[in-house]
Amino acid sequence: MGIVCTVQDVQQLEREWASDHDGSTWGLMVAASQSFVARFQADFAGRRVLVVAGNGNNGGDGFYIAKLLLEQDVKVSVATPLGLPPDNIDAFRACQEYQAAGGQMDEHLESAEADLLVDALFGVGLNRPLSGKALVTVTRINRLNLPVYAVDIPSGLHAQTGVCQPVAVHACATHTFIAYKPGQLTAAGPALCGELTLDSLGIQSTSSWRYARAFEPCLPARQGATHKAEHGNLHVVGGLKNMAGAAIITATSALNAGAGRVFLHCHELGHAAALARAPELMTRDVQRLLEEPPEGTYVIGPGMGMSSLAMQLWQVLLPKAKGVMDADALRLLAAQPVPVSGWVLTPHESEAAALLGVTSADIKADRLDSAQELASKYQTTVVLKGAGTIVATTEDIRFCYAGAPEMSTPGMGDCLAGIIGSLIAQGLLPEQAAVAGVNWHAHLGAKLARRQRIVLASDIIPLLKQIPDLAD
Numbered sequence: 001m002g003i004v005c006t007v008q009d010v011q012q013l014e015r016e017w018a019s020d021h022d023g024s025t026w027g028l029m030v031a032a033s034q035s036f037v038a039r040f041q042a043d044f045a046g047r048r049v050l051v052v053a054g055n056g057n058n059g060g061d062g063f064y065i066a067k068l069l070l071e072q073d074v075k076v077s078v079a080t081p082l083g084l085p086p087d088n089i090d091a092f093r094a095c096q097e098y099q100a101a102g103g104q105m106d107e108h109l110e111s112a113e114a115d116l117l118v119d120a121l122f123g124v125g126l127n128r129p130l131s132g133k134a135l136v137t138v139t140r141i142n143r144l145n146l147p148v149y150a151v152d153i154p155s156g157l158h159a160q161t162g163v164c165q166p167v168a169v170h171a172c173a174t175h176t177f178i179a180y181k182p183g184q185l186t187a188a189g190p191a192l193c194g195e196l197t198l199d200s201l202g203i204q205s206t207s208s209w210r211y212a213r214a215f216e217p218c219l220p221a222r223q224g225a226t227h228k229a230e231h232g233n234l235h236v237v238g239g240l241k242n243m244a245g246a247a248i249i250t251a252t253s254a255l256n257a258g259a260g261r262v263f264l265h266c267h268e269l270g271h272a273a274a275l276a277r278a279p280e281l282m283t284r285d286v287q288r289l290l291e292e293p294p295e296g297t298y299v300i301g302p303g304m305g306m307s308s309l310a311m312q313l314w315q316v317l318l319p320k321a322k323g324v325m326d327a328d329a330l331r332l333l334a335a336q337p338v339p340v341s342g343w344v345l346t347p348h349e350s351e352a353a354a355l356l357g358v359t360s361a362d363i364k365a366d367r368l369d370s371a372q373e374l375a376s377k378y379q380t381t382v383v384l385k386g387a388g389t390i391v392a393t394t395e396d397i398r399f400c401y402a403g404a405p406e407m408s409t410p411g412m413g414d415c416l417a418g419i420i421g422s423l424i425a426q427g428l429l430p431e432q433a434a435v436a437g438v439n440w441h442a443h444l445g446a447k448l449a450r451r452q453r454i455v456l457a458s459d460i461i462p463l464l465k466q467i468p469d470l471a472d
């Protein structure tokens with residue numbers, strides 16, 4: 001698990017470091033550059049490296065990295081499309097040291113022959129949308145079609161939101177310093193950063209936000225003289241008229257994720273289809289839930305629709321049960337917003353927009369802020385799905401395994417809701433179940449995406465039964 005900090009917190013940590021080191025951050029620039037070169041030593045050896053340096057301290061890292069590469073006899077040149085750094089920042093000294101070591105510079109990046117590119121144009125200091133030369137440079141970097149290694153963050157990516165400003169460098173790898181930044185872990189961040197690594201440079205942050213990819217230690221195992229009753233009852237409520245598929249996906253996912261018994265409360269038209277798919281399921285007439293909901297964990301919403309029956313079910317279950325609210329249950333909640341402590345909410349961006357009474361564009365513009373607002377408004381654990389899923393509670397934030405774009409297929413969210421519900425039924429706390437469930441689901445999706453164009457929920461469901469293979 002890695003620590004995640006806001007940009008402001010990282011900048012504050014840098015200031016504190018400086019106050020312990022004669023007021024200077026020069027030592028940090030040296031350490032960051034050394035760490036970057038060590039991280040990519042094998043990739044750079046014997047190759048021609050083009051460093052694109054901006055005129056801030058991210059560019060400073062670039063100059064110092066170029067100096068270190070020169071000292072290792074790597075062929076390196078620096079492009080300075082935005083001009084040279086001013087003489088009052090560390091980058092100026094880095095530039096001077098590079099020149100003193102015999103380094104060459106050119107304003108134009110096309111003029112250098114290179115095998116790979118180091119992106120040191122902008123780091124966390126990007127504070128406005130790109131325009132003019134900066135915009136042209138980022139576009140040119142991408143057009144060169146070289147492998148790009150980003151220093152701290154791909155240039156043009158907003159370090160807090162993960163939104164391109166309006167374009168950003170597409171890196172194959174990014175080495176970041178001090179702490180992960182939210183924008184690397186959500187929205188466009190995961191795809192643009194490529195393989196992301198962190199060096200804290202020995203600086204400790206008190207942030208409780210984490211980038212958590214592990215899930216395997218949380219998966220409950222069957223051990224010793226156990227009985228299915230000890231692994232929880234999971235009730236899936238949904239699949240009303242003509243929408244059985246969603247609830248069947250949720251129920252079969254929950255079953256394969258290990259819940260002791262899975263009951264599917266859906267329209268009777270779905271019963272035969274569900275049993276044909278998984279005879280281990282127990283199908284129930286959904287109307288009977290209105291009388292007295294049985295004990296257990298609930299996943300309500302997949303394929304539930306917004307009919308008056310759906311509304312009645314939601315109203316009966318809301319105060320009496322706990323578990324996961326997904327899909328149409330979230331739309332019903334959005335229509336009558338109340339705190340739902342104890343329920344995990346699993347909205348995608350459009351459902352999140354309805355829950356907050358804003359537009360999907362508002363959610364896209366700041367996924368982290370939206371996730372926090374949802375947790376606070378509904379006083380519960382929220383899984384904001386999509387590229388770079390965020391799990392927010394009223395206290396904390398977890399950034400999850402980013403999954404893969406090949407997972408953007410119908411039914412994928414129903415599968416996730418079943419997994420999370422199943423883990424809660426097996427005894428995990430809601431937040432633990434949400435994080436482990438998202439990471440497990442995304443790990444399997446990403447694994448399949450390495451050999452499939454499209455990943456369906458039905459591809460993931462059988463893999464849930466297997467012992468996770470973390471090597472691939």
Ligand SMILES: NC(=O)C1=CN([C@@H]2O[C@H](COP(=O)(O)OP(=O)(O)OC[C@H]3O[C@@H](n4cnc5c(N)ncnc54)[C@H](O)[C@@H]3O)[C@@H](O)[C@H]2O)[C@@H](O)CC1
Pocket residue numbers: 014025028029030032054055056057058059060061121122123124125126127128129130131134151152153177
């Ligand atoms: N300050 C420190 O203590 C350290 C900084 N480090 C590096 O320094 C980076 C941060 O450096 P800075 O704070 O100087 O910021 P950057 O180098 O990221 O960029 C700041 C410069 O870009 C300009 N700028 C911002 N947005 C722009 C836009 N849209 N178009 C054109 N110009 C724009 C700013 O006016 C400023 O001149 C980090 O990402 C990291 O790479 C590391 O060396 C570690 C230590």
Ligand SMILES: Nc1ncnc2c1ncn2[C@@H]1O[C@H](COP(=O)(O)OP(=O)(O)O)[C@@H](O)[C@H]1O
Pocket residue numbers: 348385386387388389402403404405406407408409410411412413414415416
């Ligand atoms: N581009 C993407 N990258 C990573 N994961 C994605 C991406 N698009 C979708 N997903 C994941 O796939 C699932 C889709 O859920 P959802 O939109 O609710 O689908 P549905 O409503 O059809 O079930 C979520 O877990 C989401 O995080």
Ligand SMILES: [K+]
Pocket residue numbers: 058119120121122123150151152153154155
């Ligand atoms: K950069």
